[in-house]
Amino acid sequence: MISPGDVDFEKGGGLVPAIIQHAQTGQVLMLGYMNDEALKVTLKESYVTFYSRSKKQLWKKGETSGNTLTLVSLSIDCDRDTVLIKALPAGPVCHTGTSTCFADDEAPMAGFLATLEQVIDQRSAANPEESYVARLMAEGLTKIAQKVGEEGVEVALAAVVDDDEALKGESADLLFHLLVLLRARGLTLADVVATLQARHR
Numbered sequence: 001m002i003s004p005g006d007v008d009f010e011k012g013g014g015l016v017p018a019i020i021q022h023a024q025t026g027q028v029l030m031l032g033y034m035n036d037e038a039l040k041v042t043l044k045e046s047y048v049t050f051y052s053r054s055k056k057q058l059w060k061k062g063e064t065s066g067n068t069l070t071l072v073s074l075s076i077d078c079d080r081d082t083v084l085i086k087a088l089p090a091g092p093v094c095h096t097g098t099s100t101c102f103a104d105d106e107a108p109m110a111g112f113l114a115t116l117e118q119v120i121d122q123r124s125a126a127n128p129e130e131s132y133v134a135r136l137m138a139e140g141l142t143k144i145a146q147k148v149g150e151e152g153v154e155v156a157l158a159a160v161v162d163d164d165e166a167l168k169g170e171s172a173d174l175l176f177h178l179l180v181l182l183r184a185r186g187l188t189l190a191d192v193v194a195t196l197q198a199r200h201r
Contacts (some may be wrong), residue, residue, distance in 0.1 A: 002076055006080065007080055016034055020197060030102075032061075037058060
């Protein structure tokens with residue numbers, strides 16, 4: 001994590017652009033501006049705070065709406081005059097109610113798995129009568145593992161009969177149930193990716 005002293009605020013007249021990126025999906029969420037004080041507050045409180053150019057004052061994202069941005073990491077570009085912040089949003093980021101200020105920007109394909117993981121996490125605490133995920137969680141780890149095994153077999157069967165639509169559908173079911181299984185064991189997709197990265201070195 002950088003410190004305020006690492007950033008060149010003078011080049012932009014005391015302000016630097018702050019690009020906000022979803023820490024899990026990689027989706028670009030918004031662009032704001034920071035001065036030295038806003039950066040210090042962000043680092044101290046772990047909630048993203050900007051400098052409002054129109055109001056001429058600090059502005060903590062979500063201070064009125066509750067849609068805060070929790071800081072995960074912060075880095076600067078090679079010229080030290082732009083900040084990249086990876087954060088976790090609590091609700092819509094844009095004032096229009098959308099998840100990103102760039103309305104047509106979709107999360108990268110791999111990033112959607114992180115979004116799905118968040119949905120599974122939320123639904124795991126729901127009423128089992130109203131949520132399939134909660135019902136699976138209530139049935140226990142053995143049942144979830146059994147479902148992953150069943151879906152794996154169905155993926156293999158769909159592959160050998162050369163049915164692309166069936167293979168895509170069964171693969172989606174397998175990925176979904178695998179995410180549920182990881183959640184039940186207290187693990188995340190990031191843990192699996194870290195294992196893959198370690199093998200790749």
